[in-house]
Amino acid sequence: LPTQGSLLYLDTLRATFPQALALRGTALLSWAPSHPRAPAGWPLPTLYCTPAEAGALPSRAAALRVQLLFALQERALRVLEAGLAAELHDALADLRAGWPGLAQDLALGRLSPQPGLPEGALLAPNTARAAELRDECARGFEGIVQRLWPQLEVVVVGTAHGAEQLYCDALRQADCKGLPFYCPYYQMAGALLGVNLWPEEPAPRFLLCPDWAFCEFLPCPAEEEPRTVLLGELWEGREYGLVLTARPGEYRCRAGEVLRVAGFHKQCPVVEPVRRESQVLSVRGESIPEERFCQSLCRAVGMWPGARLVDYICVESALLGASSGACAPHYEVFMELRGLRDLSEGQRYKLDQCLQEDFPIYKSFRFKGSIGPLRLHLVGAGAFARLREALGSPLPMPRVLREERLLQLIQRTIIS
Secondary structure: OOHHHHHHHHHHHHHHOOOOOOOOOEEEEOOOOOOOOOOOOOOOHHHEOOOHHHHHOOOHHHHHHHHHHHHHHOOOOOEEEEOOHHHHHHHHHHHHHHHHHHHHHHHHOEOOOOOOOOOOEOOOOOHHHHHHHHHHHHOOOOOHHHHHOOOOOEEEEOOOOHHHHHHHHHHHHOOOOOOOEEOOEEEEOOEEEEEOOOOOOOOOOEEEOOOOOEEEEEEEOOOOOOOOEOHHHOOOOOEEEEEEEOOOOOOOEEEEEEEEEEEEEOOEEEEEEEEEOOOEEOOOOOOEEHHHHHHHHHHHHOOOOOOEEEEEEEEEHHHHHHHHOOOOOOEEEEEEEEOOOOOOHHHHHHHHHHHHHHOHHHHHHHHHOOOOOOEEEEEOOOHHHHHHHHHOOOOOOOOEOOOHHHHHHHHOOEOO
8 A cells, every 4th residue: 555545544543533543452354365464554563463364364264263363352452454344244244153162262262173274372361251252142243343342443344335335234233333334445456546534424435646546537428439537527426437557557447446426625536436347237238237236136125024135146147058947038146134044936026026116128128028037046144255265365245246166156055
């Protein structure tokens, strides 16, 4: 990260949350199998209670479990930081499912023998903290983060928009209830493009800094003869596709991200990420963007009493090949629910119905038979954590699967 970006982040964090920079007051939950991930702020080891080596373990699940154990050891945490909201989500899901084992590990100061986990003593045994963990988990998991770390001031996530928004919303409503979320940076293709100077606002906005990378912008919707514009030519309220040259000598390319200009701060544009262009569903040219599909999906889930959406992913039927049968092109949706283990045919049809109501072009194709009925599958708990492990790198979750090996993995987890 540019030095200026780290300093801006740390200054903003300290100004809003005065105790956030306490020594060993930050726990980092992030998987970086090739090399330890740089923390969000200045790389000062004294800020972090989690060892950098833990994030470089080959197994994502093992890395998050080791980091979570170090975080649980420190009762006086001020900041809980994750590279992706999904990483925090999965670490806390592991806490829900395996808190008796984590409490035992805390009491003994070592990890229970499991494949992929390091052996030997990691921490000093802490029976008092283990007892506190057992007591709090036995009370339930709503607000568990603030109960386990009563001095915690903020949850920092490296990415909180797009696909990660689903996990942020789930965490805010349950495990992290009552805590503010702060996404400090906007990064793309390994380059830092902007910083969030407004940590208390629920939706992240980023100040684009002109010296950090060379950015151009394509107005949306696309013009007949597309021409890029520069930072000084942006208009408030409009959407633009990002064209990026991250470093001198690198290729100029479309980043695949659409931004909306939310305003200006000292003449520099402030933007909100809107959508990823690669995550569009289209079997007949209907082009349903991921954020609007998610809205339709959440509306359908709201019609299923007792159900809460945990995660989902979509597939266009062309990827299934012959296994999809002799039928019109269609979508297949794999989802994990909490509160329901099965759906009636009528409930499953609700999603297709919502899509028809929200997208007239989809309804038209469905009426003509050019697009077949959507197929909905329920998968077991933990299926998406295993899918993220199989992705092999800490990137935001895709919402449209394009790889056959990942499709086969998720198909093996279907329960209904």
